[in-house]
Amino acid sequence: xxxxxxxxxxxxxxxxxxxxxxxxxxxxxxxxxxxxxxxxxxxxxxxxxxxxxxxxxxxxxxxxxxxxxxxxxxxxxxxxxxxxxxxxxxxxxxxxxxxxxxxxxx
Amino acid sequence: xxxxxxxxxxxxxxxxxxxxxxxxxxxxxxxxxxxxxxxxxxxxxxxxxxxxxxxxxxxxxxxxxxxxxxxxxxxxxxxxxxxxxxxxxxxxxxxxxxxxxxxxxxxxxxxxxxxxxxxxx
Numbered sequence: 291x292x293x294x295x296x297x298x299x300x301x302x303x304x305x306x307x308x309x310x311x312x313x314x315x316x317x318x319x320x321x322x323x324x325x326x327x328x329x330x331x332x333x334x335x336x337x338x339x340x341x342x343x344x345x346x347x348x349x350x351x352x353x354x355x356x357x358x359x360x361x362x363x364x365x366x367x368x369x370x371x372x373x374x375x376x377x378x379x380x381x382x383x384x385x386x387x388x389x390x391x392x393x394x395x396x
Numbered sequence: 397x398x399x400x401x402x403x404x405x406x407x408x409x410x411x412x413x414x415x416x417x418x419x420x421x422x423x424x425x426x427x428x429x430x431x432x433x434x435x436x437x438x439x440x441x442x443x444x445x446x447x448x449x450x451x452x453x454x455x456x457x458x459x460x461x462x463x464x465x466x467x468x469x470x471x472x473x474x475x476x477x478x479x480x481x482x483x484x485x486x487x488x489x490x491x492x493x494x495x496x497x498x499x500x501x502x503x504x505x506x507x508x509x510x511x512x513x514x515x516x517x
Contacts, residue, residue: 322501322503324503324504326441326504328441333491333493333507333508333509333510334433334441334491334493334504334507335507336503336504336505339496339503339505345505346505377440377441379441379503379504381501381502381503382501383501384455384500384501385443385457385458386431386443386446386500386501386502387443388433388440388441388442388443389440390440391440391441
């Protein structure tokens with residue numbers, strides 16, 4: 291399953307909202323999509339799983355939605371520390387695959 | 397607390413092999429899995445393979461199937477990834493990551509710090 295993320299880059303200001311998209315080349319079983327945040331020089335961090343469930347300790351300004359082939363990560367009010375790459379991942383089909391990422395700059 | 401601690405950076409020549417280890421603590425592997433994910437310089441994330449405790453047939457991405465061995469050492473709670481016949485395209489940071497279920501259909505809730513493998517003549 292190929293995951294296509296858009297846009298490739300977002301440049302926004304603190305307090306603004308961001309919407310990141312992840313489209314699958316075929317339907318993903320259920321809502322088996324996760325989102326990760328990766329800051330420069332760090333390992334990825336799980337934000338969302340099951341398309342819409344926040345991982346432990348993730349602020350509620352991060353939310354996920356979607357099913358089938360189209361998924362969305364929304365950041366409601368950006369903070370400077372949200373500058374990072376964001377990746378979606380599907381785990382409904384083998385091999386597991388990741389999207390190419392969206393670079394969010396603040 | 398869950399921890400995954402990986403071995404240090406490696407520099408290898410083309411055609412050589414590399415072994416990366418991932419020592420785990422703070423959880424029982426029987427309910428989880430260990431996955432390997434790699435990231436080439438400036439690129440995105442690429443799933444490499446999966447293993448769970450007691451499963452003698454690890455799952456691999458087809459891109460690596462003939463060159464890759466993933467093992468789990470239960471007494472030391474350590475996962476190993478062996479990659480053979482290295483080329484410059486294998487230059488990447490290799491991460492181990494805990495899968496939240498023992499199934500291969502999983503996402504990853506804890507990650508190691510990453511191991512840089514550089515392949516150059």
